[in-house]
Amino acid sequence: MKALAxxxxxxxxxxxxxxxxxxxxxxxxxxxxxxxxxxxxCGLLGLNxxxxxxxxxxxxxxxxxxxxxxxxxxxxxxxxxxxxxxxxLPELPYFYPFLTPREALRFYGRxxxxxxxxxxxxxxxxxxxxxxxxxxxxxxxxxxKGMVQRVGLAxxxxxxxxxxxxxxxxxxxxxxxxxxxxxxxxxxxxxGKTLVVSxxxxxxxxxxxxxxxxxxEGRLVRSIAHQEWEAASEGLEGLFVETVR
Amino acid sequence: MPSARxxxxxxxxxxxxxxxxxxxxxxxxxxxxxGLLNALSLRVQPVGWTLGQGLAPESALETxxxxxxxxxxxxxxxxxxxxxxxxxxPEGGPEEEEAQLHSRYHPEHPELAWGGGRYSGLGTRAxxxxxxxxxxxxxxxxxxxxxxxNLNRPEDALxxxxxxxxxxxxxxxxxxxVAAVGFHRHGDAAGVISRxxxxxxxxxxPVMIKHLVAYLYVKAGQRQKALALYLQIRxxxxxxxxxxxxxxxxxxxxxRRPH
Amino acid sequence: xxxxxxxxxxxxxxxxxxxxxxxxxxxxxxxxxxxxxxxVLAVEQENRVLLDFGLGFIELMGLAGAxxxxxxxxxxxMETKTVYLVLTRPVGRGEYILGRFLGLMLSVLxxxxxxxxxxxxxLWAKGWRGPEPYAAAxxxxxxxxxxxxxxxxxxxxxxxxxxxxxxxxxxxxxxxHFLPEIRYLITHGASRVSIVxxxxxxxxxxxxxxxxxRDRLAATSPLAASEAGLAxxxxxxxxxxxxxxxxxxxLLRRKEF
Numbered sequence: 001m002k003a004l005a006x007x008x009x010x011x012x013x014x015x016x017x018x019x020x021x022x023x024x025x026x027x028x029x030x031x032x033x034x035x036x037x038x039x040x041x042c043g044l045l046g047l048n049x050x051x052x053x054x055x056x057x058x059x060x061x062x063x064x065x066x067x068x069x070x071x072x073x074x075x076x077x078x079x080x081x082x083x084x085x086x087x088x089l090p091e092l093p094y095f096y097p098f099l100t101p102r103e104a105l106r107f108y109g110r111x112x113x114x115x116x117x118x119x120x121x122x123x124x125x126x127x128x129x130x131x132x133x134x135x136x137x138x139x140x141x142x143x144x145k146g147m148v149q150r151v152g153l154a155x156x157x158x159x160x161x162x163x164x165x166x167x168x169x170x171x172x173x174x175x176x177x178x179x180x181x182x183x184x185x186x187x188x189x190x191x192g193k194t195l196v197v198s199x200x201x202x203x204x205x206x207x208x209x210x211x212x213x214x215x216x217e218g219r220l221v222r223s224i225a226h227q228e229w230e231a232a233s234e235g236l237e238g239l240f241v242e243t244v245r
Numbered sequence: 246m247p248s249a250r251x252x253x254x255x256x257x258x259x260x261x262x263x264x265x266x267x268x269x270x271x272x273x274x275x276x277x278x279x280g281l282l283n284a285l286s287l288r289v290q291p292v293g294w295t296l297g298q299g300l301a302p303e304s305a306l307e308t309x310x311x312x313x314x315x316x317x318x319x320x321x322x323x324x325x326x327x328x329x330x331x332x333x334x335p336e337g338g339p340e341e342e343e344a345q346l347h348s349r350y351h352p353e354h355p356e357l358a359w360g361g362g363r364y365s366g367l368g369t370r371a372x373x374x375x376x377x378x379x380x381x382x383x384x385x386x387x388x389x390x391x392x393x394x395n396l397n398r399p400e401d402a403l404x405x406x407x408x409x410x411x412x413x414x415x416x417x418x419x420x421x422x423v424a425a426v427g428f429h430r431h432g433d434a435a436g437v438i439s440r441x442x443x444x445x446x447x448x449x450x451p452v453m454i455k456h457l458v459a460y461l462y463v464k465a466g467q468r469q470k471a472l473a474l475y476l477q478i479r480x481x482x483x484x485x486x487x488x489x490x491x492x493x494x495x496x497x498x499x500x501r502r503p504h
Numbered sequence: 505x506x507x508x509x510x511x512x513x514x515x516x517x518x519x520x521x522x523x524x525x526x527x528x529x530x531x532x533x534x535x536x537x538x539x540x541x542x543x544v545l546a547v548e549q550e551n552r553v554l555l556d557f558g559l560g561f562i563e564l565m566g567l568a569g570a571x572x573x574x575x576x577x578x579x580x581x582m583e584t585k586t587v588y589l590v591l592t593r594p595v596g597r598g599e600y601i602l603g604r605f606l607g608l609m610l611s612v613l614x615x616x617x618x619x620x621x622x623x624x625x626x627l628w629a630k631g632w633r634g635p636e637p638y639a640a641a642x643x644x645x646x647x648x649x650x651x652x653x654x655x656x657x658x659x660x661x662x663x664x665x666x667x668x669x670x671x672x673x674x675x676x677x678x679x680x681h682f683l684p685e686i687r688y689l690i691t692h693g694a695s696r697v698s699i700v701x702x703x704x705x706x707x708x709x710x711x712x713x714x715x716x717x718r719d720r721l722a723a724t725s726p727l728a729a730s731e732a733g734l735a736x737x738x739x740x741x742x743x744x745x746x747x748x749x750x751x752x753x754x755l756l757r758r759k760e761f
Binding site for chain 3: 057060061062063064080081083084086088090091092093094095096098099107108110111112113155
């Protein structure tokens with residue numbers, strides 16, 4: 001049995017907002033039980049507000065579960081050892097416009113524990129991987145959305161993590177950029193990386209993922225394997241619509 | 246976790262709570278540390294001085310703003326600039342009109358003559374400068390010197406020096422000036438020279454005092470000393486007016502200009 | 505420690521490229537030059553006016569830069585989600601806040617030092633040769649800015665509002681300079697109603713007047729005899745800063761993004 005890259009054990013997340021002494025509670029995730037084996041590529045589908053981003057934030061320690069437990073690579077999300085093996089691309093990443101990709105990658109690489117002697121080479125190879133070798137010294141204020149997204153992916157894979165979490169990685173990209181992104185993800189899969197991807201683009205998840213989980217109102221209501229949606233007449237989209245309606 | 250009804254995903258429930266993200270004991274510990282530090286700082290720094298003269302109407306806002314920004318010395322500097330402009334300007338104006346209400350100088354009741362006469366506001370302005378910066382000796386010396394030796398108001402000059410000494414009692418120049426003013430009241434030029442000579446070389450000695458002492462040197466027949474002092478004024482003073490006067494005096498002393 | 509140094513150095517480099525700091529340096533240059541006019545009006549005390557105006561202005565510009573940075577360190581990174589890319593790495597939240605704060609204060613120090621260098625050139629050209637301890641006055645100004653920036657950092661995270669944090673910090677700056685007067689009011693004539701808040705303020709607000717070494721430049725200053733030494737001032741500043749940064753860390757460690 002494969003080791004688990006990501007594991008949610010009966011996780012519930014309730015948001016609490018306090019204002020003038022009055023607290024309002026609202027649920028993000030309800031009793032989520034979900035496992036992602038290492039080496040697998042897993043997707044998360046759901047309507048807006050279904051809890052996809054909440055799930056990712058819980059996995060990475062940006063949120064704390066109200067109940068239940070989250071494990072990444074067998075450890076707590078607060079564990080530095082675990083975080084050193086995780087790469088994260090948030091939705092619509094932002095980089096300071098006056099930084100160049102090399103400077104930004106150098107900063108994030110050092111924070112990920114990479115040492116100076118290996119960093120320059122690693123940055124060069126990563127920029128080459130994401131197709132930004134020629135633009136490594138340009139300020140990111142001049143970049144298109146697609147180029148910024150590539151830098152986002154670059155910082156997520158720079159330190160060669162075992163687990164890569166991608167939140168809406170193709171959001172706002174043109175079709176050509178989406179294709180190139182898909183190819184990049186395919187290459188990472190080929191290297192044995194564990195991918196966890198959320199997206200509104202069902203067709204992209206079909207092409208990239210081995211399995212897709214469907215969130216509805218904070219609950220994981222269905223987990224569909226690649227073979228299942230391949231066999232369905234309307235594909236993953238049909239199964240998704242049937243599940244959430 | 247505050248108690249609340251929880252029904253299904255997305256349902257909102259309410260409860261009253263004073264919970265914050267910061268543990269209360271942390272905040273309390275932090276505030277106690279600040280309190281302790283401030284208690285210790287109190288031992289280092291004495292209680293601040295009060296504004297004995299109050300604020301001048303025309304500069305109250307500016308002074309308050311500067312003091313609130315921690316720039317007392319700058320407030321004193323601007324007070325000096327205003328005082329120099331006032332003293333360098335023509336006599337008259339609201340302060341002079343008010344001065345007409347005061348009686349003439351009486352030795353028995355000198356307080357009644359405060360401000361009586363020309364530039365009646367000079368002394369008060371100097372005191373306000375000292376309120377802002379008690380160590381601004383130049384302002385006190387300039388005002389006291391002007392009052393005593395130019396405007397012939399020795400009592401007003403002593404009042405300024407007294408105020409200055411109360412705030413900076415270790416300043417030897419103030420004591421020297423008090424003695425010099427005393428000698429001046431009795432017409433003892435030699436006494437004035439003896440008291441002011443030692444302080445001529447101090448950095449904040451007003452050029453007006455140097456000019457006065459040089460003049461007294463001439464009167465006392467001490468030509469070489471007068472020459473040296475006028476030369477110093479001409480070569481180092483930032484006051485163009487006094488540099489010109491020193492030049493004229495040098496020409497007279499050297500016989501290049503008739504008296 | 506490595507992460508703190510990385511965050512500090514990167515923060516410093518980022519700040520140096522921000523237009524705000526470049527503009528403030530240009531602004532400072534113009535103002536210091538204009539102070540020459542004021543100096544002329546003071547005639548014999550020209551150098552003193554130049555000295556006080558310059559040091560005061562440098563302090564205010566340093567404060568402006570520090571407040572701007574401290575109110576935006578965490579808030580802007582939270583808004584733009586830049587903080588996600590840092591906190592999802594093996595970086596502790598304490599390391600993050602300390603590193604960012606140090607980077608900010610390094611850039612403030614650099615800009616204040618640059619303005620001071622220009623100021624000293626002006627003073628030197630005007631014949632000023634001391635003996636006022638310029639370095640002590642500069643240090644005092646920097647320590648004031650340091651303490652206020654730490655308080656602002658805490659307030660920014662606590663209130664999640666840059667404006668609120670900036671306004672409260674401005675009030676604290678003012679009250680900090682009035683601390684001797686507040687203490688005087690407590691002991692001499694404050695009403696019973698006002699004595700409690702005044703008392704509380706006198707123990708919470710930083711004693712910024714303590715760092716006004718600029719006010720004690722004269723050798724015969726009446727306060728000179730009560731100086732406890734540079735170590736005490738620096739110690740006070742460091743401890744006070746540490747308290748508010750610790751509280752900021754306390755907030756940040758429990759903060760969810």
